[in-house]
Amino acid sequence: MGRPCGLLFRGLADAALRVFAMSGQVLYFRLGAEIVRRKMGWTEIGESETAQISRVIADNLDATWRRRARARRPAHEKGRPGGSGLKYS
Template identity: 50%
Template sequence: MTESNLLPDTRTRLIAAGLHLFGRGGFDGTSTRELARRAETNVASIAYHFGGKAGLRQACAESIAHRVSSRMSLADADALPQDPQAALSEIEDTLRQFATMLYSAPEAEDFVPFLLRELTEPGEIAELIFTRLLLPRHVRLCRLWALATGRPAEADAVKLAVFAAIGQLLYFRIARPLVTRRMNWPGIGPDETAQITETVIANLRAAIERSRT
């Protein structure tokens, strides 16, 4: 106790290094020596704390799962809004939260690239991220969508529409270099984030309107 040290745990530092380096260079593109250097520790610590490089990768994913869970809490599953307008509002709020996390939350900056990279290539990590983070939110969004449009919550069309809405946000982040190039943006700051978010929200409203009639 009473940690007067300036540095966090070796364990914690290694996970931070993993998120950063795996997210940028990929798992194969990152060496254990790089990881150790960035975490300011010895290579052997990786094996000691995580059993190996693959174990560190897993620990990075679990670290994200925890942090995202705390930052984007699921609304109580039993408490669904009643009128369509309230359902739509909650969908919009969820997307906005998601966008904030993806584009401009400083504390998410180091793990979002890791998350996206793992999501784009199938494997155990993608599995974990999907079941723990994405799936429960997808299910709830489908229920909300159903409330907002009057369609059955588990209809294929509803599920796909929700995927499409989330997909737009994820895509803008994945293709960020392409988007900034085409838009002649210096980067994605608060203004640009707002523009993207409003585009997606506008698409959402249009889709729901059309689906309702």
């Protein structure tokens, strides 16, 4: 195994892995453009297709941020909108 890249705290390592994962999504569309185009049945990756790809990547990033925000909420707030979905009487 390689040496740690200087990220001593788990939070920093998690953040770095999230950046790598999101970058990987963008990179895949860049390097695998021909495969994506063929599998999607597109004749090209123009403005419309780029907008669709951007929307999906942005949605993934947004979902990650929302999930992280929910995980950091205090337990007594988990049932509120955006929480765990539990409802109080």
